[in-house]
Amino acid sequence: MKVKVILLLLLGAVAASAAWLLFRDGGTPSPTARISRDGVLLEEINLDQVDAPRSFVLEDESGSNTVTVEKGRICISAADCPDQVCVNQGWISGGTAPIVCLPHKLMIEIVNGGGTLDGAAG
Amino acid sequence: MEQPVKGAGRVTRLALLTAIALTIFMVEAQIPTLTTVPGVKLGLANIVTVYVMFSMGPGDALLVLSGRVFLGAVFSGQMMTLIYSAAGGFLSWCALILLRKLLTREQVWLASPVAAVFHNLGQLLAAAAVLRSWAVMAYLPHLVIAAVIAGLFTGIAAQALLRRLERIQK
Numbered sequence: 571m572k573v574k575v576i577l578l579l580l581l582g583a584v585a586a587s588a589a590w591l592l593f594r595d596g597g598t599p600s601p602t603a604r605i606s607r608d609g610v611l612l613e614e615i616n617l618d619q620v621d622a623p624r625s626f627v628l629e630d631e632s633g634s635n636t637v638t639v640e641k642g643r644i645c646i647s648a649a650d651c652p653d654q655v656c657v658n659q660g661w662i663s664g665g666t667a668p669i670v671c672l673p674h675k676l677m678i679e680i681v682n683g684g685g686t687l688d689g690a691a692g
Numbered sequence: 693m694e695q696p697v698k699g700a701g702r703v704t705r706l707a708l709l710t711a712i713a714l715t716i717f718m719v720e721a722q723i724p725t726l727t728t729v730p731g732v733k734l735g736l737a738n739i740v741t742v743y744v745m746f747s748m749g750p751g752d753a754l755l756v757l758s759g760r761v762f763l764g765a766v767f768s769g770q771m772m773t774l775i776y777s778a779a780g781g782f783l784s785w786c787a788l789i790l791l792r793k794l795l796t797r798e799q800v801w802l803a804s805p806v807a808a809v810f811h812n813l814g815q816l817l818a819a820a821a822v823l824r825s826w827a828v829m830a831y832l833p834h835l836v837i838a839a840v841i842a843g844l845f846t847g848i849a850a851q852a853l854l855r856r857l858e859r860i861q862k
Binding site for chain 2: 572573576577579580583584586587588590591606608609651652653655658659660667668670672673675677679
């Protein structure tokens with residue numbers, strides 16, 4: 571009985587997660603990258619308005635990350651932390667989980683900036 | 693339940709189990725990650741945690757867990773990960789205490805996936821606290837699915853371990 575309840579709860583959690591991943595809104599109409607450190611916004615880039623690819627270095631006392639942006643997408647191309655989780659994550663463009671560099675408390679998330687709210691429906 | 697191990701025997705056993713857990717942890721850290729989603733891993737060292745929880749009790753499980761988590765961070769040279777492992781470990785430990793009361797010795801395999809889900813939840817909460825943003829919760833669906841799969845795997849391993857070691861101890 572208890573086994574069934576726990577199994578059902580687990581199954582429910584997995585089903586809900588899978589459904590969330592499958593049915594969430596994939597694209598972001600006007601993707602804007604929001605780069606923040608320690609909860610403080612550092613930079614906001616409208617990815618659709620990036621014409622030429624460019625890189626820049628974000629540095630503080632904990633270390634540095636090199637961020638590269640292209641039209642419609644963004645990634646961390648280099649970091650001086652030991653685990654390289656943020657670099658391995660590669661490009662993100664919208665509708666996906668944020669890039670997080672935990673050692674440097676840095677986060678890049680894609681938000682819907684500027685676009686009409688109606689565009690997100692459907 | 694078997695007789696509680698006391699004194700030098702208990703200390704020796706805990707030291708041995710911590711060493712085993714740490715070894716498994718370090719070997720697993722060498723395996724390349726399967727996905728780019730941070731935090732997704734097998735968590736083989738938790739076989740030991742589940743085993744100690746069910747065979748020796750919550751206090752001893754916490755000792756082995758905290759010893760492994762701390763030494764694991766020292767040995768892998770990533771002290772920053774300590775916060776996340778500790779938060780995840782503590783939350784899954786709490787879940788295991790409850791599961792220990794609910795489940796019989798034949799149902800130990802089921803404890804691991806639940807504990808794994810709570811482990812990942814704890815990690816995400818710690819990450820959210822560090823980054824001061826709830827945006828990291830976008831990882832939760834990935835991590836729940838990964839935790840259940842990996843947890844079933846380690847749970848079955850812990851069940852097999854418990855059964856076999858019981859036979860040896862008699």
